Amino acid sequence: MATKAEARQREILDAAAICFARRGFHQTTMDDICREVKLSPGSVYRYYRSKDAIIAAFVEDDSRDLSDLLRQVGQQSDLWQGLDWLVDQLLAAISSPLYAELSAEIGSETMHNPRIASLVRQSDQANHQALIKLFSLAQQRGQLATNLDLPQIADLIIVLIDGLTWRKGLYPEHDLTLYATDLKHTIKYLLSGTRF
Amino acid sequence: MATKAEARQREILDAAAICFARRGFHQTTMDDICREVKLSPGSVYRYYRSKDAIIAAFVEDDSRDLSDLLRQVGQQSDLWQGLDWLVDQLLAAISSPLYAELSAEIGSETMHNPRIASLVRQSDQANHQALIKLFSLAQQRGQLATNLDLPQIADLIIVLIDGLTWRKGLYPEHDLTLYATDLKHTIKYLLSGTRF
Structure with a gap:
């Protein structure tokens, strides 16, 4: 409590x-x-x-929420079920009131406020590392191919989530759950190591 | 001239x-x-x-540039070569000086300035329609499956580009060409109609 x-x-x-x-x-x-x-x-x-301290609190909250989600995915025995669940959770988080608007403000502030930029990069790198760790564990369990460029795949997953956040900001009336299936499949594709 | x-x-x-x-x-x-x-x-x-008029000019310039690129892709007989070329052009555009920073400012302004929001949505919808038209033509030429959800695929391609723009803003030192191959393959995957 x-x-x-x-x-x-x-x-x-x-x-x-x-x-x-x-x-x-x-x-x-x-x-x-x-x-x-x-x-x-x-x-x-x-x-x-200060307002900077408030923005910093938003960035930290967001990072803590994501790291909680990733820890829960890591505890699931089926990687793919875990990732599908993660996508649903992330789409719900992006769709929560004011999330996209706030992300846009943080984005703009990041560009010309070095303290905020440093915080956002730190948080982003923690998320990136947590994703890579999740995938490395899955490789050790034999659930993922071992020849994957995990840093790049983690980057592209973050790119998809960031892009969807901006989309939600631009079209608040858009129902992001409509993207869930394609998003889950695209992540599976990226992690399959198949490229065609 | x-x-x-x-x-x-x-x-x-x-x-x-x-x-x-x-x-x-x-x-x-x-x-x-x-x-x-x-x-x-x-x-x-x-x-x-006004500053609004300047932001409006940026949005219009960007939209005109993209629509030029899409027209050139439409003129190429090989859709896949055309899309690969488009990805290279878009990554170069995102990487041009101040592009990502300016996008972040426009993004923030879009959230609470109705005139700018309306312009950005108009431009986004024109890009979206142009992508759909490109893919429809490819379907007519037998280059693409006909059972694709083109509006959603066009959306996801825009999501990838927007997400990469934010990535470049956060890490100006990142070389976006490193994403080119995975991005081209992901777009091919989305347009293949295969989902696994």
Whole structure:
């Protein structure tokens, strides 16, 4: 169960997500966030000293969520069932309210804010490594061919997820579950080592 | 050959791209752009009355470039050679200076600026339709199976390109040509109608 401090942090992050999505990261002030969450500046600053700290919390949350999902896939004995489940979970995460809008704000901020860029790269590299580790374990279990370029395949899977996130941002009304089957098959294809 | 007005517009757009990439769309002023291009506000406003108009010009340029590429693919008799060539051209375009940074700014602006969102969607839908038309022609020529979900496949190809654009923004030092072979094969896989 979340502690009171965690619940308060969640409220602030949810309010910040609404503000960023509505007006963009740069046009949002800490005051806007305080007003949206109905807390005094003192209460907000206690947890987050700047908008950068809030963006950092979003990046860390997202990375922790993905690493939880990947750990659960690693615990399943059937790699392919695990990956299908992962795709469904990821599409649901991308489809959650404000996720795509927030990703676009983080994306833009990454391009000219070195601290955020460094955080996003760190988180991306952790995700990338976790995917490679998952596939390496599957190779050891004899579930995957051993001659695969795992870093590149992991990269392309992340590319697909990032591209779908942007698609959802552009067309919020799109139902991403319609892509699930093709996405699962494409990942299987990439991991098959077959190329035609 | 470009007219003098076209050359001037190009100079302004190039200067704006540098400013947007350096500080972001919102923190850039029209004054910053005038200083960067070393022109008076009058000369800049003659072509672009606002930052929105500049972003709109970027979106239109990009769309025109892609539509030129797709027309050239359509003129080639071998669909697969044409698509391989297209992938190389797209990777080169994404890798051109400031392209990924600018895409991230346009992405963020799309989320909370209805005019820009409408332009980006229009351009995206034109690209989507052009891809579908290309594949339909290939079906008529007997080069592609007829039972394909062309709108979805076109979507997924755009998803791959968008995802790679974000990847390049996050890691400017990445050499995208390393993805070319896997990308070409994945597109062939999507268009093969085989799913495993």
